[in-house]
Amino acid sequence: MDELSDTKIRNATPADKEYAIADGQGLSVVVRPNGTKLWLYRYRCGGKRKNMSFGTFPGVGLKAARDKRHNAEKLLDQGQDPVAVREAKRQEDEKLKHTFRAVGEEWATTKLEKENKANSTIKRERWNLAQLDREIGDRPLCEITPPELLTAFRRAEARGRYYTVGRLRSTASRVFQFGVGASYCKSDPTRDLKHALTKAPKGNPRPALTDPEDVGELMRRIEIYDAKNGGLVRYALKLIALTMVRPGELRLAEWSEFDEKNRLWLIPAEKMKMRDDHEVPLSRQALAILAELRPLTGGGRYLFSHDDRVPMSDNTINKALRIMGYDTGPGGDHCAHGFRSSASTLLNEEGAFDGDVVEAQLAHETDEKKRRRRDEVVRRQLAKSDKNKIRGIYNRAAYWSERVRLMQHWANRLDRLRKGVAVPLRKSA
Structure with missing residues (x-):
């Protein structure tokens, strides 16, 4: 019942x-x-x-x-x-529910966007995720195996994209490690592929001119580059060469960041790769460029845009370099990011900077330590962090006077290279 x-x-x-x-x-x-x-x-x-x-x-x-x-x-x-x-x-x-595509999106939203990563980092990682989704996006994260990943990576290797494979593996690893922490999977299968993938050829995939004569020729080509819109691209090429900043930092440069009276460009942390404010001393030549730019874009937000809402494109500088006859691809001649490598190489070879006051007080007088101190001044101006984190905190202020001198010296040297005047290398002290 x-x-x-x-x-x-x-x-x-x-x-x-x-x-x-x-x-x-x-x-x-x-x-x-x-x-x-x-x-x-x-x-x-x-x-x-x-x-x-x-x-x-x-x-x-x-x-x-x-x-x-x-x-x-x-x-x-x-x-x-x-x-x-x-x-x-x-x-x-x-x-x-926990496919690679879904977990990848959760990781990107949680770890990249909410942690205020640089826009360039978010854009790069999302591009990598899109490539991975084509191969394994609909597969449950916990079922993806090393052989399955290897098959996907081999397709990119077959096209000679060794650097791309390395970046894809790194992004995939971050997604799997996020999944392990969230109990979506038990392990990271990418760790077993380290010795199964073909290593990319040694060397910097971003090409850069490092011979003084070649840099001088580049500066002469920039000087006569027939850019549109009042010469904005020509000014951008000149300023990136003078300031050693990254292309993304240059194209997003805003007038509010420049203190011309104190000869300073303060790039806020959210635009920097290292997520820390970066100060760029402005040489006389850089100030002259700003003076010429003001009538063109000074009434707006960005230095290199006639539209306050849209900054200069990512590819503008590389496109200009290609028009001037330079191959900007891996293994090529020179690219937008290469201006930093050019400055770093020529300044360190020249040996004109002897380090910081703190290191001198510590009596680090060997040739090797002096060379490392010279390198550190250049590293700071390139906005690269000090490998010794605690020393980096105390060195920040101490490097400033050196960096001011370095930037004016570099601007003067670019002028001489453009005019074809040789600069003798100094013997390290």
Whole structure:
């Protein structure tokens, strides 16, 4: 006789016996001390008594509970345990929910955007994710194996994209490590591919001119470059050569960041790769460029745009270099980022800067230590962090006077190189 009804279930209280409200066919309602009413299906499978929950009342009504019992009975008739079948389906649904594409998006949103990573970093990582999604995007994260990843990476290797494969592997590894932490998978399969992938050829994939005569020729070509829009691109080429900043920092340069009176360009942390404010001393030549730019864009936000909403394009400088006859691709001649390498190489070869006051006070007088101090002055102006983190904090202020002198020296040297005047290298002290 069926004893279950909606009225009896609603009126049931914790005082009732646990299984008193039942239909005699295994379906019962458990009334907990807090008044919650839980559906339970009691059955036998493999010689053992088991319970299966169908949810709570009234969220799951009487008819729905009976339908669930009917489905469970069909599985029992087929020799299957309904609880085991439901758990297997739950795990499968969980896998499908946590695909590489879904977890990659969660990682990008949580780790990249919310942690205020540089826009260039976010853009690069999202591009990498899009490439990976083409191969493994719809695969459950926990089921992706090293051989499967290797097959995907081999396709890029077959096109000679060794640097790209390295970047894709790094991005994939970050997604898997995020997944491990969130219990979406148990391990990072990319770690087993380190010795299975072909290493990229040694050397900087960003080409740069490092011969003084070549740099001089480049500066002469820039001087006569026939740029449109009043010569904005020509001014951009000159300023990036003088300031040693990254292309992204140059194209996003705003007039509000420049203090011409104190000869300073302060780039805010959110635009910097190292996520720290960066000060650029402005040489006389850089100030002259700003003076010529003001009539063109001084009334707006960006130095290199006639539209306050849209800065100069990412590819503008590289496009100009290609027009001037330079190959900007890996293994080529020179690219927008190469101006930094040109400055670093020529300044360190010249040996004109002897380090910082702190290091001198520590009596680090060996040739090797002096060379390292010279390198550090250039590293700071290139906005690269000090490898010794604590020393970097104290050196920040101490390097300033050196950097001011360095930037004017570099601007003067570029002028001489443009005019074809040789600069003798100084012997390291």
